[in-house]
Amino acid sequence: MTTTTAPARSRSGRTVATVLTFGTLAALTLAELRVADSASGGPGRATMLAGLLMLKVGLVLTLCLRADFRRRSASRLVLIALVLAAGAAAVLMLEAAFQARLR
Amino acid sequence: MEQTATGAVGAPAAHGAAHVGVAGMWTFLATDAMGFGGLFIAYAVLRVRADAWPDPRAHLELGLAAAMTLGLLASAFTMTQAARATEAGARLGWLAATIALGLAFLGGELAEYRRLWTAADPVRIGSGLYGGTFYALTGYHGLHVLAGVVCLLAVALRGARPRTVEVVALYWHFVDLAWMPIFTFLYLMPTR
Numbered sequence: 038m039t040t041t042t043a044p045a046r047s048r049s050g051r052t053v054a055t056v057l058t059f060g061t062l063a064a065l066t067l068a069e070l071r072v073a074d075s076a077s078g079g080p081g082r083a084t085m086l087a088g089l090l091m092l093k094v095g096l097v098l099t100l101c102l103r104a105d106f107r108r109r110s111a112s113r114l115v116l117i118a119l120v121l122a123a124g125a126a127a128v129l130m131l132e133a134a135f136q137a138r139l140r
Numbered sequence: 141m142e143q144t145a146t147g148a149v150g151a152p153a154a155h156g157a158a159h160v161g162v163a164g165m166w167t168f169l170a171t172d173a174m175g176f177g178g179l180f181i182a183y184a185v186l187r188v189r190a191d192a193w194p195d196p197r198a199h200l201e202l203g204l205a206a207a208m209t210l211g212l213l214a215s216a217f218t219m220t221q222a223a224r225a226t227e228a229g230a231r232l233g234w235l236a237a238t239i240a241l242g243l244a245f246l247g248g249e250l251a252e253y254r255r256l257w258t259a260a261d262p263v264r265i266g267s268g269l270y271g272g273t274f275y276a277l278t279g280y281h282g283l284h285v286l287a288g289v290v291c292l293l294a295v296a297l298r299g300a301r302p303r304t305v306e307v308v309a310l311y312w313h314f315v316d317l318a319w320m321p322i323f324t325f326l327y328l329m330p331t332r
Contacts, residue, residue: 048224048226052221055220055221055224056217059213059214059216059220063210063213066209066210066213069328070206070328072328073202073328073330079330079331083330086328086329089324090320090321090324093320094317094320094321097313097317097320101220101313101317102313102314102317115166115167115170115173118170118173118174119169119173119317121177122173122176122177122180125177125180126177126180126181126184126321126325127321129180129184129185130184130187130329132184132188133184134329134331
């Protein structure tokens with residue numbers, strides 16, 4: 038009895054986890070839209086948007102691409118490249134928003 | 141090739157082929173991430189150096205972009221389900237849903253291009269840095285979505301073998317991932 042129900046329970050648990058993951062991603066996207074609509078200043082909004090973006094990217098990297106679960110050096114290098122590219126882009130965009138505000 | 145190895149040598153060879161497929165896809169994604177990274181850096185530098193940069197809301201349709209984003213997220217969900225499905229029928233069903241959502245995303249992108257192109261104050265690829273960078277980034281990503289849809293179709297037509305679906309799922313999640321900064325920076329990031 039236990040052997041037949043355990044895999045089904047495991048599958049069901051994974052489905053719930055997946056639904057929760059994508060529900061969180063959708064909620065973060067809606068939060069981005071609310072931040073973009075908010076009345077706070079440009080740099081504040083830019084920082085919040087960058088933070089929400091980092092959360093979304095982190096969730097996809099960890100839970101969809103499962104980058105942290107693959108114990109291979111090549112995958113870790115790729116993960117570092119992805120994080121660096123996203124981080125550099127975020128920093129440059131924050132600077133862009135700041136510079137644009139100065140003009 | 142993979143089928144021959146799987147059939148002739150057995151499980152260890154099949155496992156090896158799957159490992160090569162996943163490692164190969166990760167290597168490809170690494171180079172592709174550099175491509176997207178270069179475009180983002182170019183976009184940021186041009187935006188900083190530009191004398192004036194229009195507010196995204198002045199030209200872009202935020203509601204459509206948000207719907208496209210949610211659709212792409214939904215396609216990542218269906219892709220995950222396809223990769224986890226144990227039955228071939230369910231796998232094909234989830235793949236079909238992913239293909240449909242990918243096509244819907246491309247349809248939304250084309251509708252956005254058409255609207256921008258024919259607007260009273262049009263944004264075209266040759267109309268300054270703003271238009272050029274917008275079409276470069278969204279077009280590059282759109283081509284990735286198109287390639288993903290073609291790959292998914294090919295995988296579905298060839299029987300949607302679990303290992304192949306797993307490798308294509310990596311690519312699809314990357315395409316989903318690449319859209320996130322595009323949505324944030326091009327559609328939401330305030331000018332001031």
